[in-house]
Amino acid sequence: MAGPTFADIARAAGVGTATVERVLNGRGGVRPATVERVLAAARSLDYPRRLPDVHRGLLRIEVILVRPETTFYRRLSRAFERIAATLDPVVRVHRTFADEADPPAIAALIASGDRRAGLILAVPDHPAIRAAVEGVAPQLPLVHVVTRAHPTLGELVAIDNYAAGRTAAHFLARMQGRLGGLVAIGHPIYQVHRERLRGFSDCLALRPGGLDFRWIGFGGDDARRCGDLVHRALETWPDLAGVYNVGAGNRAVADVLRRHPRGAGVFCVGHELSDATAEALRDGAMHIVLDQAPEAQARRAIDLMLSRLGLLTLPVDTTPIRFVTVTAESV
Template identity: 55%
Template sequence: MKTTLKDIAKAAEVGTATVERVMNGRGNVRPETVEKVLVAARRLDYRRKLPERHRGLIRIEVILVRPETTFFARLSRGFERIAATLDSSVSVNRTFVNEADAKSIADRILHPAARRSGLILAVPQYGAVGAALRQLLGQGVPVLQVMTGMDSGDAALVGIDNEAAGRTAGLLMSAMQRRSGPVVALCHSEVYSVHRRRIRGFSQGIERHGRGNLNFVELLYTFDDAMEASAQLVDAMRRYPDLAGLYNAGGANFALCDVLRRHRATDGIFFVGHELTERTTSALREGIMHIVIDQSPEAQARRAMDMMLSRLGVLDTPVDNPPIRFVTVTSENI
């Protein structure tokens, strides 16, 4: 049955005259009302081409950090590819902010450059950011989180089971490292709860599955900075000459690999890290890295976007949010 303007009006809970004004681009309709009409029309599969003035009226903003890093670059490209497939009434705007500037992140959450329909966050968990998120949720704006992980039932977290990823790292290191010795782990810092969960899982994995040969002795913060990561590893190797294991829950794997090459420690230290890239693939082939856990940022972008479109009413079915499957890669399945 063909969808009529009356059908759209009923679904949007507005008058038929309002729908007619929206569909003919006549103006004098509040943006919020236009958005309701467009969502209803899309849900009812109304085929008419939208007026140019209404293109991109349903605006979804994605706030990210550090475009130079592999994870966030892949996540951003994932959102970019998805945006290219969406209806012309929906636009996706990606905004990169300074990871270290909590105030600017909070300001962007509360004061967007243009009116937004929904927000997807992939930023650190500073106190000011959490306060801004709670304020925004109080305004009724749909919010989803990728990597952020602040406690809020109204802003669901999309991503892998990070504790399970850490436990997997601990399990495989315990099973595959033949020699004994201390183990250190590295992560960004305390501002990403997903990293804290990975470290907690790793500790559990070593404890549960270890044969008494490995001892998790220290957690080091690198802020995913290459120079800091290198310095921390060099110092750890000095303090623990018999270092047997290295787990990196964050970024800058390439810098750690360079240290291991320079110190010719590639045979003795079992190295598990995250993110499958050209560099980590090469490190697996060389035997410098032994396990890479990839968290499929493209799948996280797809899930987050589907959930947001469902919350905005563009999709008429709910989207479940079980953990995204992570991929465990070795030199045998590159």
């Protein structure tokens, strides 16, 4: 069977045959973004000729993340780094950390960079960020990791956060040995935190009385603030029975529960396995950790991107990533 023609590649890439000829013969004069689109189309059609060396490394996937100081995002970043080392040299994965508290700067990062072939985002939702996503989505593949930066544009790789919240409530209601008040600590700028809190609340509402969900504290994923909120809850409600920490700050939460005279009687559920949460599980300051497997999320995001670029022909699973329940017995 004859191989693909320049016309076939041109149709797949949405360009003219003259542009395809210039790219595949290495004659220059073509915008980098268009070169990337033509090369992706050629590979997806199994173009038999070796592509010019001058174009190798041009398929640049940019990953924008936040909060490098947190264990979760460090794990996510390292996972992207390890996966990138296994890819064909034609594909480069570039990671950039942005300031979570500066949405306009994140939006500027999203809007810039005309040499990239695809964009992977692990950033919060904000009007400026949504507008930036709307500006780039028509030009390149877009994948969100962990949480959506836009409600409809791009594909999402994440756990089922509503189910994670329900799971936290299930364990707390089944395993807590006494009745009393419950509190949750979260970060309102993240949709995933809101989904976890909704699942937590909905699950508890269906259970008989005895555990009273009293309060949601907004710790902003700041360790000191999260610890202070748990201390305030312990001082406010002597019958405090459980704490659900929806995001970061587990080390500070566990430290408060260790030090406070009533902390030992509080059942604590948190997210993300780390050295701090593993230690807290072993010494009883925490009881359940729900880990959202950032390594699996990075792998899925890269696979989706390669598929959209025509470099992966096998179908990619789009169901939610399975989160992992960790206890003292499994760390």
